[in-house]
Amino acid sequence: MKIATWNVNSIRVRLPHVLAWLEKEVPDVLCLQELKCESAVFPRDDFRELGYQVQVAGQKTYNGVALVSRCDAEDVVVGMPLFDDVQQRVLAATFQGVRVISVYCPNGESLTSDKYTYKLRWFDALHDYLKSALSEYPRLVVAGDYNIAPEDRDVHDPVEWAGEVLCSLPERDRFKALLNLGLVDGFRQFPQEERAYSWWHYRVNAFKRNLGLRIDHVLASTALTLDLRQCTIDRAPRGWERPSDHAPVVAEFL
DNA sequence: ATGTCTCCTAAGAGGAGA
Numbered sequence: 076m077k078i079a080t081w082n083v084n085s086i087r088v089r090l091p092h093v094l095a096w097l098e099k100e101v102p103d104v105l106c107l108q109e110l111k112c113e114s115a116v117f118p119r120d121d122f123r124e125l126g127y128q129v130q131v132a133g134q135k136t137y138n139g140v141a142l143v144s145r146c147d148a149e150d151v152v153v154g155m156p157l158f159d160d161v162q163q164r165v166l167a168a169t170f171q172g173v174r175v176i177s178v179y180c181p182n183g184e185s186l187t188s189d190k191y192t193y194k195l196r197w198f199d200a201l202h203d204y205l206k207s208a209l210s211e212y213p214r215l216v217v218a219g220d221y222n223i224a225p226e227d228r229d230v231h232d233p234v235e236w237a238g239e240v241l242c243s244l245p246e247r248d249r250f251k252a253l254l255n256l257g258l259v260d261g262f263r264q265f266p267q268e269e270r271a272y273s274w275w276h277y278r279v280n281a282f283k284r285n286l287g288l289r290i291d292h293v294l295a296s297t298a299l300t301l302d303l304r305q306c307t308i309d310r311a312p313r314g315w316e317r318p319s320d321h322a323p324v325v326a327e328f329l
Numbered sequence: 330a331t332g333t334c335t336c337c338t339a340a341g342a343g344g345a346g347a
Contacts, residue, residue, distance in 0.1 A: 278330095
């Protein structure tokens, strides 16, 4: 089972990229983030023509997550039931016995921003939500844009980014707390090239110079990690014309 | 180095968010 995640930064703008990528990579489930469109106007028909079903939690202008799949989605849950939030950032469903959650974690803006305190509160809520999800679904994947670079090796210039948003200690502690629940960073289960990132700023030719961060992650429960065969970042779409600033992350399970 | 991209409001640029 091939499960991928991709922050597309507007599904309407990125639709040709996403469709082309689906045809090429043929994942079983694709978690999408930053749709920036309401559920009612999500381009479902284009996906249906490729044989994909779509579950959407969208909203106008900001945020928005989806689950695109070749098989039926069961037990679809929008958001975190115990965390009231107008921002659409979480969507869960079960595919062939595997629980998959698409997450678009808050960016935080800066350490002094109200958005940063919201980010930390949001991660505390995610921690509790995933704790209960793990007890209900031992075979669990949580994939998305975490907006956290877990370690210095996930940052192109750890000195420049030290203590900044996406890299700060409170954020990294929250990420570790998720792993402590019994989740595994799929990417780090395998030998990887150095300087492997999933996001590059649009500015300063960041992609060509590989000035990036690894902030998109596929976390898997320990039980499911036994079946994990590969986890890679597909840099190719980031080099296409008018790209998202994020690259897809792909995990292959038995 | 306020640099790039997307979307909104509202009628032309400018702000928000990332």
